[in-house]
Amino acid sequence: MVQFTRSELCTRILEGQHLIIYNRNVLRIPPSWLDAHPGGSLALLHFVGRDATSEIDAYHNDQILPMVNRYSIGTLSEPGPWNPLLPPIAAGWARKDGKWSSEAATWNADSNQVFLVANNSPVLQKSAPTIETLTPLPSNISLEVQEQHSVAYKMLHKRVIDAGLYNTPYLTGYGPEFVRYISLGLISTYAFQHNWLLTSALALGLMWHQLMFFVHDLGHLGVTGNWNIDRIISIIVADFIGGLSIGWWSDNHNVHHLVTNHPSHDPDIEHLPFFAISPKFFSNLYSSYYKRVMPFDSASQFFIRLQHYLFYVVMAFARFNLYRLSYASMYSKLFEKRRARGGRWAVGLEFIGVAFFWWWFGGIVLRGCGSWKKALAYVFVSHAATSPLHVQIVLSHFGMSTDDLGPVESFPDRQLRTTMDVKCPEKWGFIHGGLHLQVAHHLFPRLPRHNLNKASLMVKEFAKEENLTYVEFGFVSANREVIGVLREVAGLVSSLGQQVKLVAEVASTEAKEAVNKKIAQQEAAFTRSRSQKINTWLKLYES
Structure with missing residues (x-):
């Protein structure tokens, strides 16, 4: 050798x-x-x-x-x-x-x-x-x-395997889930037939909300473990029923898991002009995922100053952005080599699925509302009903570190540093779809979500033994943390004032370097402040 x-x-x-x-x-x-x-x-x-x-x-x-x-x-x-x-x-x-x-x-x-x-x-x-x-x-x-x-992580992983936590609990786990999916679908259909349009829209939105958790499981091969089977099911659920591309989501989400919270590489925190969770985004960073610069322009400065006020408003419309990202990704795949096992059948099936979605949702449901005003209200209510999903997605990361500690940092260290859990009684876990247990999920992404509670107990022991910080907040406290981060970054936009504006306008390399140096100093102070606040909150929460 x-x-x-x-x-x-x-x-x-x-x-x-x-x-x-x-x-x-x-x-x-x-x-x-x-x-x-x-x-x-x-x-x-x-x-x-x-x-x-x-x-x-x-x-x-x-x-x-x-x-x-x-x-x-x-x-x-x-x-x-x-x-x-x-x-x-x-x-x-x-x-x-x-x-x-x-x-x-x-x-x-x-x-x-x-x-x-x-x-x-x-x-x-x-x-x-x-x-x-x-x-x-x-x-x-x-x-x-x-x-x-x-x-130590390898030994922890072996414990998880030996405990049988990779065995999917189809009956006890997904049995109740499917009862919820079908019930919400039937309620939406019944209400629509009786012209209770807003009730129908709400039930449809809640069904989409719950189904996306199922799609998340399938995208991670956390249901059957077979790529072809999980991909077919996920296309049916995501594309045919939800109008979204599972192919785009998988590409995006895999990168997020591997370079979590890195401002230049993790697409899940690259949300300019609407959100910036770190002053690093003031420097017109380049995204290796989107292959473009993320300009911190006038529009970004305007929205970032208000981001802590607009957070829940933007979340209410977040699903529309998923359509945009899905269809842009699908369009690009028409002109590139097929990259996924299974060949072009998956891409072709996604196009059929999205066309089917707009046939039933646009051609039957929205046309059946009777007027454009009612159809618009139906769209708004059904899509806003999915907003808790989008809030849940960002809760686990927006309040955590965005530092780059370099390639030396180990996989478990990186995941624990950039991810937090949201405490929730096990019986209400279905509301969060397993996304409240993000630390265990990030360490074991293929693990069936109904086994994450048991895995999280092992992870807490692991973190304690290895002197790593395991961050866990209640739902309200986690929201408070995220809003706090958004507020602090918004305040930095105002305090930096003209210096931020210079980054986008000046041609002098020296001037840009001086401004970026100032931003880096602000970032260092911001990071220290966030770390101190998280530690304070954890001590209060544990007591």
Whole structure:
């Protein structure tokens, strides 16, 4: 078996090879599999040059894991924990047609954190990444401690497996869920037939709300564990019944899980112009997911100043944004290679599903309302009824850290640092659809949601043993935390005033660097403040 040094891996990555470490094996991911990977190409690109053992084990079942080593080309020659490289994508580099392309520049101001900004300066332009590009900035966290946490996480994962928590409780778990789905659907239909339009709209919205939790389970292969079966069911539920693309959601959500709360990489916190949960977004960051700059322009400044007031209003209309993102993704797939196992049948079925949705919802339901005013009211009520889902989605992350601690940070550390739980009695857990137990879910994304309560108890023990912070609030307190973050960031927009405006307007590189430096200082103060407040709240909550 060939053994590789860190220097040799650097050389191969700079030549364009996609190398990932798994159980000390060096995996080379060919371009063909990069396109075909069911989890999306970004899920692989974010771990080039890194040890992805914990992530690979968390995302793949026992039937898939033996196939991973088919990509092995050797092992690591150096003993001890792997000292990770910075993936090219994290530095703004991408491979296109066998050549390197610089999509963005790195910005780290006065910290050892790496974020992406527009690459519009000739001084910054390079033809290809270098060894310096792949060398992470000095880290404040210990590689040895992170390795210890990874080993402890592996033992925790084994406990979860041995406890049978990956066995889906079809009857006791999904039996009551389907009773709720069918009941809400029947209520909506009955009310519509009797012209009780708002009652019908409310019941339909609540059914969508509950069904999206089911789609979430299916997207993570947390129901049958079979990609084809779970994908077919999820298309029926998401596309045919809900009008949304499960293909888009899966791509988006997988990235969110792997680079949680990173301002340049996690699409689930990239919501300009309406929301910014960190002053980092004042710097016109580049999104590696959307492949564009997120401008902090006049519109952003206006909305961010008011974001703590507009939060629940925007959540009431959030489903419309899901339509936009779904259909933009579906359109783009018409012009690219099919990347998911199963070929183009999944994409084709999604188009049929969305067309069917607008046939029954637009052509039958809305036309059957009798007038455009009634149809508009029906749309508003049915869509606003899903807003608790969108609030639930952001509760677990908006109040948590958005720092980049570099590739040294372990999988369990990253998930616990960026994710919080929402306390809820087990009997009312269906209202949250399992999303209130996000810490356990982020550590074990394939775990059936009806087993997350048991897993969360194990995770709390793990966090205590490894001296990691497990953040958990009640629903009201969690909402208060999120609103608090939005309010603080809104206040910083006002306090920075003209300095923020300069970022978007000035042409001088030096001036922009000075403004970004000021923003970085504000961010550091903001981070310290948030950390202190969370610790204070936790102490009060525990007492």
